[in-house]
Amino acid sequence: MPVLRTPGRNADAVAEMTVALLMAVTRFVVAGDRDVRAGTMFGETLPYQRYRAWQVAGRTAGLVGLGAVGRAAKWRLAGLGMTVIAADPYATDATHSLDDLLATADVVSMHAAVTPETSQMMGSDQFAAMKPGAIYLNTARAALHDTDALVAALESGHLAGAGLEHFEGEILPTDHPLTAMDNVVLTPHIGGATYDVESKQAAIVVADIKAILSGGKPLHCANPEVLE
Amino acid sequence: MPVLRTPGRNADAVAEMTVALLMAVTRFVVAGDRDVRAGTMFGETLPYQRYRAWQVAGRTAGLVGLGAVGRAAKWRLAGLGMTVIAADPYATDATHSLDDLLATADVVSMHAAVTPETSQMMGSDQFAAMKPGAIYLNTARAALHDTDALVAALESGHLAGAGLEHFEGEILPTDHPLTAMDNVVLTPHIGGATYDVESKQAAIVVADIKAILSGGKPLHCANPEVLE
Numbered sequence: 001m002p003v004l005r006t007p008g009r010n011a012d013a014v015a016e017m018t019v020a021l022l023m024a025v026t027r028f029v030v031a032g033d034r035d036v037r038a039g040t041m042f043g044e045t046l047p048y049q050r051y052r053a054w055q056v057a058g059r060t061a062g063l064v065g066l067g068a069v070g071r072a073a074k075w076r077l078a079g080l081g082m083t084v085i086a087a088d089p090y091a092t093d094a095t096h097s098l099d100d101l102l103a104t105a106d107v108v109s110m111h112a113a114v115t116p117e118t119s120q121m122m123g124s125d126q127f128a129a130m131k132p133g134a135i136y137l138n139t140a141r142a143a144l145h146d147t148d149a150l151v152a153a154l155e156s157g158h159l160a161g162a163g164l165e166h167f168e169g170e171i172l173p174t175d176h177p178l179t180a181m182d183n184v185v186l187t188p189h190i191g192g193a194t195y196d197v198e199s200k201q202a203a204i205v206v207a208d209i210k211a212i213l214s215g216g217k218p219l220h221c222a223n224p225e226v227l228e
Numbered sequence: 229m230p231v232l233r234t235p236g237r238n239a240d241a242v243a244e245m246t247v248a249l250l251m252a253v254t255r256f257v258v259a260g261d262r263d264v265r266a267g268t269m270f271g272e273t274l275p276y277q278r279y280r281a282w283q284v285a286g287r288t289a290g291l292v293g294l295g296a297v298g299r300a301a302k303w304r305l306a307g308l309g310m311t312v313i314a315a316d317p318y319a320t321d322a323t324h325s326l327d328d329l330l331a332t333a334d335v336v337s338m339h340a341a342v343t344p345e346t347s348q349m350m351g352s353d354q355f356a357a358m359k360p361g362a363i364y365l366n367t368a369r370a371a372l373h374d375t376d377a378l379v380a381a382l383e384s385g386h387l388a389g390a391g392l393e394h395f396e397g398e399i400l401p402t403d404h405p406l407t408a409m410d411n412v413v414l415t416p417h418i419g420g421a422t423y424d425v426e427s428k429q430a431a432i433v434v435a436d437i438k439a440i441l442s443g444g445k446p447l448h449c450a451n452p453e454v455l456e
Contacts, residue, residue, distance in 0.1 A: 012285055013281075013283060016255065016283055016284060019308065020254070020255040020257055021257070023247055023251050024248060024257045026244075027248040028415075029257060030257065030261045032418055033252075035416050036395070036399075036400055036407070036414040036415065037402070037407040037414060038402065039399065039400070039401070039402040041399050041416040042399065047416035047417060047421075048418055049421075051418045052421050052423060053422045054422060055244055055422045056244060057240055057244065057304075058424075075307075076285075079303075079306070079308055079309075080247065080308070081307075171267065172264055173267070179264070179265040186264040187257060187264065188260050188263050188275035188279070189276070190256065190275050190281075193277075193281060194280070194282060195281070195282050
């Protein structure tokens with residue numbers, strides 16, 4: 001029995017979540033929304049002063065990993081007027097080494113799979129190598145970074161903010177320091193949660209079933225030897 | 229004494245806030261962030277089921293008003309893979325009438341100035357004319373819509389969500405029905421709050437001062453007759 005796979009099915013959805021987190025972090029959407037709902041818009045400072053941002057157009061986004069999600073993020077970020085660079089030892093069109101990317105990017109966005117090589121790849125040295133005031137995004141997996149090192153880089157003010165979609169153990173303890181930070185946006189692993197992913201996944205499987213039934217080869221089969 | 233103006237200074241900033249609100253509304257960023265911080269990610273439903281979204285790429289955005297902000301929003305939304313249409317009786321390249329736009333767009337985004345002609349232009353008839361499940365964005369001024377009619381269209385489920393940057397009287401009462409809704413994102417009139425706007429504004433004024441000092445005509449003068 002052939003086992004079919006659906007690689008890249010959620011690339012567009014996760015890339016759009018990457019844009020959502022980037023814009024929510026830079027424009028203080030979560031903290032601003034909380035102030036409006038709580039009636040605390042006007043305090044010691046005006047919201048216009050409190051939530052001063054920098055524009056993303058004209059700045060540089062650095063993608064760590066240039067697989068299906070990285071590529072889907074690439075054209076969207078370029079479409080917002082950003083310069084997009086990428087580090088990926090397995091992509092011939094990656095533009096930068098990781099070190100050069102960290103030193104150059106205003107936004108570092110993680111799009112790598114977790115492997116022994118990438119696990120904890122972002123630690124205190126790597127966060128320190130990022131530009132002061134840079135933003136860190138991770139819509140992939142928390143295992144790619146050392147969370148304590150990230151918290152320290154945010155607490156020291158070296159990083160301006162972060163957007164995170166995934167947490168070790170799939171949930172963040174309510175007393176975790178990240179939950180008290182105004183310059184982070186935390187979403188509950190919903191990057192792939194679109195209706196479009198469901199139809200796309202079905203279409204990929206159906207195309208391969210049709211290929212098999214008509215005597216052809218499926219594009220995405222986990223055990224192609226059974227078809228020989 | 230010539231009085232200089234800086235039209236369009238905040239167009240890019242407000243257009244980026246439009247993208248921020250669109251993505252925050254479609255991807256449930258505020259509600260998701262609240263669940264992560266409160267430790268309520270996993271309840272009766274999984275977040276993946278609770279926050280199911282539709283992708284913006286491939287959908288249609290309708291811009292009401294095609295001035296400096298509308299145009300700055302236009303290329304960004306197209307850059308995210310959206311089809312962008314526009315209604316504006318004063319722009320020769322507007323593609324649609326307001327009626328046709330409301331019937332066609334998956335996202336309706338307001339970019340008009342408040343005039344006797346546009347004040348309250350979005351009322352219950354206009355919200356009813358929008359597609360079921362559509363999203364309404366207003367990063368311009370609350371006076372463009374009837375807030376009660378918007379609340380009714382959200383409460384009935386006809387509209388899927390809304391992103392609002394401005395409120396009548398500049399603040400929302402804490403008992404306002406919008407403050408209890410999970411499918412709206414409310415920001416405190418910070419669309420123009422970027423450092424880039426400040427430099428751009430200064431550059432526009434300086435260019436016109438230089439023009440005047442060198443005997444030329446400024447581009448943006450409120451009282452050009454004093455220069456005759």
